[in-house]
Amino acid sequence: MEQSFVYVGRQPILNKNKKIVAYEILYRKRIESFACIEDENQATSRVIVNIFNNIGLKNLTGGKKTFINVNRDILFQEIFDFIQTENLVIEILENTPAEEKLIKRIKELKSRGFCFALDDFADTEDTQKLLPYADYVKIDLLQTEERYLPELVSKLKRMGKILVAEKVESYDTFRKVSSLGFDMYQGYFFARPTVISHRRFDPYEITLLNLLKTLNRKNVSIDEIENIIKSDVHITFNLLKFVNSAYFSFSSRIKTIRHAIMMLGVEKLKVWVLLMLYADAKIGGIDSPLLELALIRAKIMENISKSINQGENFPEIAFLTGVLSLIDVLLGLPKEEILSDLNIDESIKEALLEEKGTLGEMIKLCEHLEAGDFVSLKNELKKVGIGVDDFFKAEEQAVLYVEEIKQKILKGAD
Numbered sequence: 001m002e003q004s005f006v007y008v009g010r011q012p013i014l015n016k017n018k019k020i021v022a023y024e025i026l027y028r029k030r031i032e033s034f035a036c037i038e039d040e041n042q043a044t045s046r047v048i049v050n051i052f053n054n055i056g057l058k059n060l061t062g063g064k065k066t067f068i069n070v071n072r073d074i075l076f077q078e079i080f081d082f083i084q085t086e087n088l089v090i091e092i093l094e095n096t097p098a099e100e101k102l103i104k105r106i107k108e109l110k111s112r113g114f115c116f117a118l119d120d121f122a123d124t125e126d127t128q129k130l131l132p133y134a135d136y137v138k139i140d141l142l143q144t145e146e147r148y149l150p151e152l153v154s155k156l157k158r159m160g161k162i163l164v165a166e167k168v169e170s171y172d173t174f175r176k177v178s179s180l181g182f183d184m185y186q187g188y189f190f191a192r193p194t195v196i197s198h199r200r201f202d203p204y205e206i207t208l209l210n211l212l213k214t215l216n217r218k219n220v221s222i223d224e225i226e227n228i229i230k231s232d233v234h235i236t237f238n239l240l241k242f243v244n245s246a247y248f249s250f251s252s253r254i255k256t257i258r259h260a261i262m263m264l265g266v267e268k269l270k271v272w273v274l275l276m277l278y279a280d281a282k283i284g285g286i287d288s289p290l291l292e293l294a295l296i297r298a299k300i301m302e303n304i305s306k307s308i309n310q311g312e313n314f315p316e317i318a319f320l321t322g323v324l325s326l327i328d329v330l331l332g333l334p335k336e337e338i339l340s341d342l343n344i345d346e347s348i349k350e351a352l353l354e355e356k357g358t359l360g361e362m363i364k365l366c367e368h369l370e371a372g373d374f375v376s377l378k379n380e381l382k383k384v385g386i387g388v389d390d391f392f393k394a395e396e397q398a399v400l401y402v403e404e405i406k407q408k409i410l411k412g413a414d
Contacts (some may be wrong), residue, residue, distance in 0.1 A: 007392035012289045013186045020287040022065035052083050062403050067091050075105050085113035094120040098129035106133045138164040155178045161194045190289040207232045215266055218341040226257050274323045292402055297366040298322030299398035304386050321348050321359045
């Protein structure tokens with residue numbers, strides 16, 4: 001019998017300041033079964049078991065609120081007797097009948113500390129019965145007419161509900177609905193803001209960009225790198241915090257910039273500069289969804305590149321390409337303009353500008369995953385020669401890696 005795999009992904013949920021405040025956990029099944037009727041009970045059970053027994057909720061979401069879709073049958077299973085209630089939000093699926101037995105079970109779980117959300121909310125007889133027990137209400141913007149939103153939001157806010165706008169797929173949509181009273185936002189709008197040409201950079205960003213340009217020159221000297229870093233106190237502090245973080249666990253503390261440069265090397269410094277640019281963007285700081293998306297892309301590409309025979313340094317090149325793939329969104333400038341100043345490998349430029357070559361195909365894989373286009377993802381995986389299960393495993397590992405990066409490196413945890 002063919003083994004069945006379920007891997008865990010996640011989608012960030014943001015506040016009005018575009019900072020990550022929660023996650024919805026998603027399950028990844030075999031692509032061949034996406035068009036088939038799925039056993040939801042089995043899939044949800046696997047997700048819960050994977051989170052609590054194998055991965056750990058804190059490792060997966062860094063202690064933030066965690067939303068998990070649960071259907072009626074799962075609510076009555078004993079699995080909830082063995083998991084912690086802290087930061088867990090149980091999403092009741094749309095079209096769930098508000099039976100007396102179900103309401104009794106929800107009351108029981110709420111008395112033990114569980115929080116509930118109504119998913120894809122529509123004003124029906126059933127949802128009216130369930131509303132008193134819901135802490136969160138999620139409204140799908142693609143399924144709700146815009147003219148009804150103000151009244152609906154106002155009504156739910158008067159009831160004390162925390163409102164989550166779902167399917168916020170563009171920055172324009174976010175700007176439209178953010179004034180209505182929503183508390184949280186879910187979707188990939190943060191990766192699609194309008195590109196503004198020739199925006200003004202602050203001195204910190206200019207120094208980081210100059211450092212990136214210098215690092216991409218051939219035969220660059222340590223003196224040059226050191227002088228640029230020393231010119232900005234903020235950059236100096238962040239670099240020393242980075243190399244002395246728990247991520248590296250060096251035997252003794254590194255106290256000088258020159259020593260830090262020598263310990264890291266040029267390639268790791270390049271990635272660090274890009275991380276600092278993403279982390280300090282005005283879209284959430286350490287909890288920037290753009291930083292998270294870029295890192296997940298980069299780590300997926302690095303993971304799957306190890307099974308592609310493209311040379312010894314190919315995983316490092318793939319990681320750098322993934323991080324750079326959203327640099328235009330970060331800086332608000334066209335990729336052509338940014339890359340013209342960076343002396344990077346032509347294969348990376350070709351991938352970023354035209355999505356050509358193996359690196360370009362790998363970027364497409366990440367884009368299909370983010371868009372939920374699993375048919376295109378399956379076709380693209382065949383081109384690259386990557387197995388479906390290997391790809392989803394790479395995603396799961398990337399999610400855990402991102403949390404480790406955020407906790408250990410960017411926060412300088414010991």
